[in-house]
Amino acid sequence: MSEQQTGQSGAYQAHFRVWRGDPDDGGLTDFRVEVHEGEVVLDIVHRLQATQAPDLAVRWNCKAGKCGSCSAEINGRPRLLCMTRMSVFDRAETITVTPMRGFPVVRDLVTDVSFNYAKAREIPAFVPPEELAPGEYRMQQEDVSRSQEFRKCIECFLCQDTCHVVRDHEENKSAFAGPRFLMRIAELDMHPLDAASAAGLDRKRTAQDAHGLGYCNITKCCTEVCPEGIKITDNALIPLKERAADRKYDPLVWLGSKIRRRKE
Amino acid sequence: MATGIDPASQTGATGVHDASRAAIPARHLRTDRWWLAPAATAAGLLVFVVYSTWRAFANADYYHAPYVSPFYSPCLAANCHPMHGGPNWEIFGSWWGLSPALLVLIFPLGFRLTCYYYRKAYYRGFWASPPACAVAEPHRKYTGESRFPLILQNVHRYFFYFAVLVAGVLTFDTVLSFRDEHHAWGHMGLGSLVFLVNIVLIWAYTLSCHSCRHIVGGRLRHFSKHPVRYRLWGWVGKLNERHMLLAWCSLVSVGVADLYVYLLATGAFSDPRFF
Amino acid sequence: MAHVDRQTWDVVVVGAGGAGLRAAIEAREAGMRTAVICKSLFGKAHTVMAEGGIAASMGNVNEGDNWQVHFRDTMRGGKFLNHWRMAELHAREAPDRVWELETWGALFDRTKDGRISQRNFGGHEYPRLAHVGDRTGLELIRTLQQKIVALQQEDEREFGAYDARLKVFQESTVTRVLKTPAEPGTANGGRVCGAFCYERESGRFFVLEAPAVVLATGGIGKSFKVTSNSWEYTGDGHALALLAGAPLINMEFVQFHPTGMVWPPSVKGILVTESVRGDGGVLRNSDGKRFMFDYVPDVFKEKYAQSEEEGDRWYDDPDHNRRPPELLPRDEVARAINSEVKAGRGSPHGGVFLDVSTRMPAEVIKRRLPSMYHQFKELADVDITAEPMEVGPTCHYVMGGVEVEPDTAAARGVPGLFAAGEVAGGMHGSNRLGGNSLSDLLVFGRRAGLHAAAYAASVTDLPAPDEEQIAAAEAEALRPFRAGDEEPAAGAEPPENPYTLHQELQQAMNDLVGIIRKEGEMAEALKRLAGLRARARRAGVEGHRQYNPGWHLSLDLRNMLLVSECVARAALERTESRGGHTRDDHAAMDRNWRDINLVCELAAPHGGPPAADQIRLSRRTTPPIRPDLLELFEQEELAKYLTDEELSR
Numbered sequence A: 001m002s003e004q005q006t007g008q009s010g011a012y013q014a015h016f017r018v019w020r021g022d023p024d025d026g027g028l029t030d031f032r033v034e035v036h037e038g039e040v041v042l043d044i045v046h047r048l049q050a051t052q053a054p055d056l057a058v059r060w061n062c063k064a065g066k067c068g069s070c071s072a073e074i075n076g077r078p079r080l081l082c083m084t085r086m087s088v089f090d091r092a093e094t095i096t097v098t099p100m101r102g103f104p105v106v107r108d109l110v111t112d113v114s115f116n117y118a119k120a121r122e123i124p125a126f127v128p129p130e131e132l133a134p135g136e137y138r139m140q141q142e143d144v145s146r147s148q149e150f151r152k153c154i155e156c157f158l159c160q161d162t163c164h165v166v167r168d169h170e171e172n173k174s175a176f177a178g179p180r181f182l183m184r185i186a187e188l189d190m191h192p193l194d195a196a197s198a199a200g201l202d203r204k205r206t207a208q209d210a211h212g213l214g215y216c217n218i219t220k221c222c223t224e225v226c227p228e229g230i231k232i233t234d235n236a237l238i239p240l241k242e243r244a245a246d247r248k249y250d251p252l253v254w255l256g257s258k259i260r261r262r263k264e
Numbered sequence B: 001m002a003t004g005i006d007p008a009s010q011t012g013a014t015g016v017h018d019a020s021r022a023a024i025p026a027r028h029l030r031t032d033r034w035w036l037a038p039a040a041t042a043a044g045l046l047v048f049v050v051y052s053t054w055r056a057f058a059n060a061d062y063y064h065a066p067y068v069s070p071f072y073s074p075c076l077a078a079n080c081h082p083m084h085g086g087p088n089w090e091i092f093g094s095w096w097g098l099s100p101a102l103l104v105l106i107f108p109l110g111f112r113l114t115c116y117y118y119r120k121a122y123y124r125g126f127w128a129s130p131p132a133c134a135v136a137e138p139h140r141k142y143t144g145e146s147r148f149p150l151i152l153q154n155v156h157r158y159f160f161y162f163a164v165l166v167a168g169v170l171t172f173d174t175v176l177s178f179r180d181e182h183h184a185w186g187h188m189g190l191g192s193l194v195f196l197v198n199i200v201l202i203w204a205y206t207l208s209c210h211s212c213r214h215i216v217g218g219r220l221r222h223f224s225k226h227p228v229r230y231r232l233w234g235w236v237g238k239l240n241e242r243h244m245l246l247a248w249c250s251l252v253s254v255g256v257a258d259l260y261v262y263l264l265a266t267g268a269f270s271d272p273r274f275f
Numbered sequence C: 001m002a003h004v005d006r007q008t009w010d011v012v013v014v015g016a017g018g019a020g021l022r023a024a025i026e027a028r029e030a031g032m033r034t035a036v037i038c039k040s041l042f043g044k045a046h047t048v049m050a051e052g053g054i055a056a057s058m059g060n061v062n063e064g065d066n067w068q069v070h071f072r073d074t075m076r077g078g079k080f081l082n083h084w085r086m087a088e089l090h091a092r093e094a095p096d097r098v099w100e101l102e103t104w105g106a107l108f109d110r111t112k113d114g115r116i117s118q119r120n121f122g123g124h125e126y127p128r129l130a131h132v133g134d135r136t137g138l139e140l141i142r143t144l145q146q147k148i149v150a151l152q153q154e155d156e157r158e159f160g161a162y163d164a165r166l167k168v169f170q171e172s173t174v175t176r177v178l179k180t181p182a183e184p185g186t187a188n189g190g191r192v193c194g195a196f197c198y199e200r201e202s203g204r205f206f207v208l209e210a211p212a213v214v215l216a217t218g219g220i221g222k223s224f225k226v227t228s229n230s231w232e233y234t235g236d237g238h239a240l241a242l243l244a245g246a247p248l249i250n251m252e253f254v255q256f257h258p259t260g261m262v263w264p265p266s267v268k269g270i271l272v273t274e275s276v277r278g279d280g281g282v283l284r285n286s287d288g289k290r291f292m293f294d295y296v297p298d299v300f301k302e303k304y305a306q307s308e309e310e311g312d313r314w315y316d317d318p319d320h321n322r323r324p325p326e327l328l329p330r331d332e333v334a335r336a337i338n339s340e341v342k343a344g345r346g347s348p349h350g351g352v353f354l355d356v357s358t359r360m361p362a363e364v365i366k367r368r369l370p371s372m373y374h375q376f377k378e379l380a381d382v383d384i385t386a387e388p389m390e391v392g393p394t395c396h397y398v399m400g401g402v403e404v405e406p407d408t409a410a411a412r413g414v415p416g417l418f419a420a421g422e423v424a425g426g427m428h429g430s431n432r433l434g435g436n437s438l439s440d441l442l443v444f445g446r447r448a449g450l451h452a453a454a455y456a457a458s459v460t461d462l463p464a465p466d467e468e469q470i471a472a473a474e475a476e477a478l479r480p481f482r483a484g485d486e487e488p489a490a491g492a493e494p495p496e497n498p499y500t501l502h503q504e505l506q507q508a509m510n511d512l513v514g515i516i517r518k519e520g521e522m523a524e525a526l527k528r529l530a531g532l533r534a535r536a537r538r539a540g541v542e543g544h545r546q547y548n549p550g551w552h553l554s555l556d557l558r559n560m561l562l563v564s565e566c567v568a569r570a571a572l573e574r575t576e577s578r579g580g581h582t583r584d585d586h587a588a589m590d591r592n593w594r595d596i597n598l599v600c601e602l603a604a605p606h607g608g609p610p611a612a613d614q615i616r617l618s619r620r621t622t623p624p625i626r627p628d629l630l631e632l633f634e635q636e637e638l639a640k641y642l643t644d645e646e647l648s649r
Helices: A041-051 A114-122 A141-151 A158-162 A170-174 A179-190 A203-209 A221-225 A232-248 A251-263 B036-058 B101-113 B116-125 B150-176 B190-207 B210-218 B227-240 B243-265 C018-029 C067-077 C084-103 C136-159 C236-243 C291-295 C298-303 C308-314 C330-342 C362-368 C370-380 C436-458 C467-482 C498-512 C519-536 C549-573 C635-641 C644-648
Strands: A012-021 A026-035 A071-074 A077-080 A094-098 A105-107 C005-008 C011-014 C034-037 C166-169 C172-179 C192-199 C205-209 C212-215 C254-261 C282-284 C352-355 C389-398 C417-419 C596-602 C615-621
Touching: A012 A041, A026 A041, A041 A094, A041 C498, A071 A158, A077 A158, A077 A221, A114 A179, A114 C136, A141 A179, A141 A232, A141 C136, A158 A179, A158 A221, A179 A203, A179 A232, A203 A232, A221 A232, A232 B150, A232 B210, B036 B101, B036 B116, B036 B243, B101 B150, B101 B243, B116 B243, B150 B190, B150 B210, B190 B227, B190 B243, B210 B227, B227 B243, C011 C018, C011 C192, C011 C236, C011 C436, C018 C034, C018 C136, C018 C212, C018 C436, C034 C172, C067 C084, C084 C436, C136 C166, C136 C436, C172 C205, C172 C236, C172 C467, C172 C549, C192 C212, C192 C467, C205 C467, C212 C236, C212 C436, C236 C417, C236 C549, C236 C596, C254 C330, C254 C370, C282 C291, C282 C330, C291 C330, C298 C635, C330 C352, C330 C389, C362 C370, C417 C436, C467 C549, C498 C519, C498 C549, C519 C549, C549 C596, C549 C615, C635 C644
Parallel strands: A012 A094, C005 C205, C011 C034, C011 C212, C034 C166, C212 C417
Antiparallel strands: A012 A026, A071 A077, A071 A094, C172 C192, C192 C205, C254 C389, C282 C352, C352 C389, C596 C615
């Protein structure tokens, strides 16, 4: 261990294991690589590119935790490469970096995240209220705050990656939208001016019937991995489940809607 | 481009070992002690289940004036120990021959069983679905709460309504605990304190419930039009952030309250009186 | 050569940031089949990094605001070098563009009466920036992204396919804009007829055939070492325009944002939003002095507070006090910080201190600046509610870009080519005000989309791109794989590592054409650029074409070298200091340069030796400012900027 600490401004040699390969085959490759003070894992991956593996594929963009491109798994945990500081690891530790294991791999650390884009298209969009022209929208801060929390989402898809419903069961991907997009439904359902119901769309009902809300067993891994600290389970998924329960399992509500329908 | 929605590969392996995913033989690569949390949760719940099952079926040692065990309150059958001024409501009459605790415990049990926190705890701890984040679960199929029987978890809010009633009765019991063994008012013992702590935690847990948060204000679309409910929602939300902590604390406190009554009733211990 | 896949579209938009997406929405709503092509995943564009807000004179917070005031602020910020017509359109249309976002689902922070809240920012007279905490760019990109999805859902209902009329080609790069052959005997040097692209994931080449191409590729920051820009900002659109025969203007004006992180080294340059100062943050040197009071230039003397007390009062009572000098335009603040550090009054890691911890309660900081709190906590282990930040200038934005028609966003000289957003030049003059970027994206993104669609609809006789052109583009793109085995005889120099070349380029630009410029240094920069160009021809990569970052960088190097030469050449030519261009050897602003744009064009459109100059520079006098717009200013103020000849008109 002492030989690894070269002393000079805190630089040292770290031991990395990086998954390299493509859909056909691949495995973990060992590297020794220099680490400087204040660096994050993405810096080390870039150093590997510049010095040892120029064709090492990695997706990244802003390097400040704002775009959500550099999602991967570090020591088995879904994280952003750019927001994982090297100082959280012991210097003697071997750091294992793999692509997200919930999605098909493309090459090295890059995965095919098109599942998420396909799901995004299945969520009905915001329905603007017909009677309001642009500039006439009036909303109170307390009414928009809930949806604003969900709009902090940077779409890193770590929640989609870690959610066992699809991570461990490929066959559930067709029926389940995943935490990110169930949260999108919650966001729209809580939007103070969304006119979906006026247009005949019941977001709560479709969340359960068409987007697989029932698959969620609220084990909270999505919340645990969210780099934005969004309380996905407590603030989006559970409220959405409760709203769906309002619709489908509350006998009083059910009775009320029956009576109303009879009158019409 | 692959859609990622194709059915599982021919090999039969699914999840992280699906042919499309990065080829990594290990089920997970976590290096921390991820098993600790589910193991501790399972152990803790197991201890409580064993203890409470024994106490619920025992049908004895649950009353020692002025204290009644929270497991046996309210008492809904005729075969109850008479409790002076206490919740002896013989709704079920005398045909009920089993322990009267079973009639009541069904409600707190149902409340906790369908609680969003406990669901997480036992899905992870007992069912390993998933054991921990990014650790592959051992099941071949998974449908979650989308079909029978787990779809019944959605009845949580009805159990919440009953849990409020039960908490009300336990509050009554706590008030009654400020008497002495001759039922005279204005006294307090260590037991009263145990009951007081317990009822505070029971209420905090009950009110921090996600269903409560929804009913109180979460279901509203425009908070600005309901300022009182908005404020209530905010308070419940603050409590709700500690729902897990409150779930455990109240579980322990209710067990301790019962154990305290048991010790008094069996004469193993006598209640220190403050005044 | 292998067969290259071709697809036909009406409008191709290059870039999926704010401008690109806004253009695509407009073109699609005008009925044109529209393709968007972007280097990253859909929704990851650099626009997400914008923090402060969208400048639009809605007057929600201060009713005194209107488009004329916004126009005035913009012209002052740009030191009157802005194309006045663009500044006018921008100021007039920005509110509509913001309101429209709400109808697509955007959720801005609100005022008490439920309208869109607006915040103060450097150079803006009134609170003007519509914002969502300090993540406004994310809100903008997500809203546009979701609007695109909404349009695709409409198409799915109508045609059964999401991609029928609007498709996003993500993780793909355009290397050439394709043109029809020049028509001899006319001024027509050829029209746009498509774009040559490759898919980053597979390395597969494809051609999008279209009569109209909208460039919306953003900026050039990756040519500098310390930058707030992401890897995408390699000047692709600037270079594509040059290579297609369109001129660039104002390339000497590069904005250095005054507040970038300076420590730790790996995050050096990452942006610290101007909202920190807009909401009350102050700059101090190592003596604890608020030094900005010493750096208020003459042209702004009347507009800024003279004492700390007055500056502090302004936050609560802006009508009776003047704003603190921390809120001067960015170029002024960046130069001031630079001077303080050079004078030895910097912070331990070579910046100055930016402090909010003593100005606001911790709760307020966390609510108003959540991502700054997060960013410093996570990346630098600094709690900004308890201690000051260390900040220094970072390359942030290029004011220069493709010369466009203000009303249509059409690039000069190349029919069918349009440009909007950072890649277009003229709007911001010599210096951009904070918040004017997001509104620029929306206003001119929409205009580019609208006019590209109208142009595309009018074209009837477009020949397909010829095979020869496509083969040449393919050969160019594949050169890095042959670097080792090409021309083995002469010299036989080994292939160059593209990462090394990139680092050397960034170092050269940072040191020699950076925030403070000198004639000798810029001449040296041009010499180094020539050397790098020659070596970049030999940039070689290992492996294959599938998701190969080394290869991608080799191709981007061409673009970075071209735009770097534009910056250096124009900066050497402009012998004055103005906005984002500061000359050590010509420290003052010179009124005679006010109406002169420096124009960069490709010197030899058909190749030539790589070390030779690639860029031809010329001067162009800008059209006079319309009289009714000039009347918005006091004569006294105009006298500081305009030449006597202009004033007498």
